[in-house]
Amino acid sequence: MNEYINLTLENIEKEHICCAIGDPKHQAGVDSKKEWIKSKLKDGHVFRKLNARGKIFIEYEPIETAWIPISGKNYEYIYCLWVAGSFKGKGIGKELLEYAINDSKEKGKSGICTLVSKKKKPFIGEKKFFELFRI
Numbered sequence: 001m002n003e004y005i006n007l008t009l010e011n012i013e014k015e016h017i018c019c020a021i022g023d024p025k026h027q028a029g030v031d032s033k034k035e036w037i038k039s040k041l042k043d044g045h046v047f048r049k050l051n052a053r054g055k056i057f058i059e060y061e062p063i064e065t066a067w068i069p070i071s072g073k074n075y076e077y078i079y080c081l082w083v084a085g086s087f088k089g090k091g092i093g094k095e096l097l098e099y100a101i102n103d104s105k106e107k108g109k110s111g112i113c114t115l116v117s118k119k120k121k122p123f124i125g126e127k128k129f130f131e132l133f134r135i
Helices: 025-042 094-104 127-131
Strands: 003-004 046-052 056-062 075-082 111-113
Touching: 003 094, 046 127, 056 094, 075 094, 094 111
Parallel strands: 075 111
Antiparallel strands: 003 046, 046 056, 056 075
16 A cells, blocks of 8 residues: 655655655755745645655645636646656556545535646646546
8 A cells, every 4th residue: 555645834844845846956946845835735735745755746726726827616726746757557646636536525626627738748647647537
């Protein structure tokens, strides 16, 4: 069974944030991202990651407070779902998305949305992956 961690104000400083800016040469970016996450937690922002080093996480929040130019009500917006390297193909992406779906339902949301493309691109999910799931 995989072990996951949700970032909180209590644990964010000691946790590795596995993001595109996670490269040591981008430490200022990592620090800025952590500060941004801290400021967004009050809005319901969720950063859930596998308890491992790597780019293995999902990040989402209510659409009403999302930083992207989209409007809507009562949905969660997925900023990023990323499973990289040796963690691919092990069902982790599915587990992370299922967590977000269940979390959304528990919060009484109407559903989840995200930006997708026909083919996988950096920072944009592949449409066919998300089509497997319906709330």
